Amino acid sequence: MQVWIGRNGERFGPYGEDEVRQWLRDGTCRPEELGWYEGMTDWRPLGELFPDERPASGAVPPPPPPFMGVHETAEPEYAGFWLRFGAWVIDYLILMVPFTAISLSMGLGAAMTRLFAEMEKDQTAAITAYAATAQPITYVLLVIGFVYYAFFESSKWQATPGKMAVGIRVTDTEGRRISVGRAAGRNAVRLLNAFTLLVPMVFYVVAAFTQRKQGVHDLLASTYVLVGRADKVASPAPRGRTGGSFDA
Template sequence: MQVWIGRNGERFGPYTDDEIRQWLRDGTCRPDELGWYDGMVDWRPLGELFPDERPNVADGVPPMPPSPPPFMGVTDVATPEYAGFWLRFGAWVIDYLILIVPFTAISLGMGLSTIATAFLEQMKTDQVAAFQAYAAAMLPITYVLMVIGYVYYTVFEASKWQATPGKMAVGIRVTDTDGQRISLARSAGRNAVRLTNVLRFPVPLPLICYVVAAFTQRKQGVHDLLARTYVLTGRANEAPAPVAAPRNGDSGRFDA
């Protein structure tokens, strides 16, 4: 494993994990210094990446840190790019068009034509009753379509593609905070927020869930924040290794 180190706002490396372990033991590197390796999104303290390695202490006196390793800055590590609203909206439109086909077939099979005919007939005599009857008759169809859409998003986003066909078409993918494929359980929890589309509140809850993405640093919606996921640009099979870029005056903190 090749590891980069963040020190004084700069990136250095890469080094082997054996070198990092040795430097943590002899005090060359501190556990609170930040590290990154291929596949991670956020930089994390070396003490978290190598929890078993601690400075050697004899007789209660910590060792004097030796000269630092020959750090050499690197500039070829890719910065993650978070998918914005319009990319995600485009993916949603494509997925919607894909789902229309099975949705229509299932709706017709569950009696949509009969429901629509009865609605139009009742509209001639009692419009209020017509809408009430139509809403009640459509509930079973709505629930079935909701479950199908939920399974569609959950399975595809937890798959090796890390994306629905719509997301693949626009070149974005869903990852965990380490830039890795999410589990089926995490995908299920993330997409449970989509079920709020059938709920009614004074302010549309789905609108709140997605508008949040416009104001968060990593363009996360409420479902992303709760599930600790990102939506990044690039397909799963061709995306560069993401890592945060250093910023001046950030005291060595690296944010993705």
Template sequence: MQVWIGRNGERFGPYADEEIRQWLRDGTCRPEELGWHEGMTDWRPLGELFPDERPAAGSVPPMPPPAPPPFMGVTDIAEPEYAGFWLRFGAWVIDYLILMVPFTIISLSMGLGAAMTKLLSQMESDQTAAISAYAMAVQPITYVLLVIGFVYYAAFESSKWQATPGKMAVGIRVTDTEGKRISVGRAAGRNAIRLVNAFTFLVPMVFYVTAAFTQRKQGVHDLLASTYVLTGRADKAAAPAPRSGTSGSFDA
């Protein structure tokens, strides 16, 4: 079992439970200091996590030192690595190529081929009318494809993988600001914001450009939906320790 320790407003670890037991016995750690391990919903005193371990007779627990604590191997939790523009661009390209298969099949089944043939035949006589008729003909197709793309992104990013196939391929994932899996509602909101870009007929990457300049490499949709795109696949990412709470909680 791997245990995190809370001390002086910071989190340290994780450490093996045997290390914690030894530190409790020799007085390096105090029973009232807070600990957390995967599966817990809140931080609890180490004395509750290891009730059989107490300082040896005659040992004097040290006063709370400034961080870092005096025992060996202490490391603060590292800042997550945020995915940059080019990783996200690569994921977008892969997802685009994947979606092109169903998009092409659906478009042709909804009459895209006939609309294009009619467009070419009318261009010689009245170009304005031909383009207008083509736009009207493909409008239902456009709406269907937008819905499919929306469902694709929202479903995958709120799934246990936290990523579309394209993001999984390049090794990135979508999280909330605590590094946790996002809900279906937040994924839907995040991707609804992305659809605004599609309706403006701008290059879809324009919402990603801000990722090259913001501190946490967030796109416009990330900023508005309070999400991050982090490096690392969800199935290999460490479970985040809780950051705040009441009654025995530990806020880092």
């Protein structure tokens, strides 16, 4: 179990349960200080979380020194352009399976056959007919891709299968799971593929130059892409209150 500790309006951690118990015994932490671990709805005093842990002697321990723990606002590791590009390639390959099946079921194969057959007779008419068939298919595929990204990035995994494969995740600016609405807003840029291939590429390339490696869609949605899978990283402690006093 990983435990977060609140002291002087700040949050530190996470720490192993055995460490926290030892600190309660030797006076490094006090029972009235606040603690939280995943699954709790609010912060509670450490003395309530670990009621069997008290200083070894009967004497009142001296005030603990300043807590030299790991502050939760330490700069995380942001995923760089190439990690994100690798995730995109994997997701693209995954999506190609349903994309191909849907395209063929909507008549793209037949349209391509007609295109090649009629190119020698009238190229303009052949291309116009092909475009008329391909356009609705393109819109359907864009919507499917949009739902795919928005669903996975707002899920408990915080990542598409491609992002999970390379070990990165999408969070808000506090390192938390994003909502469906924020994921939808972040991925709305993908719909621009219906109009141009240039703008989305610019949105992604920006991630190679920004301080926190954010693309334009990250900046607009206030999101980060961080290194580490959601199931391997401790959840940030909530900004809650206990007894009306703690709100780090």
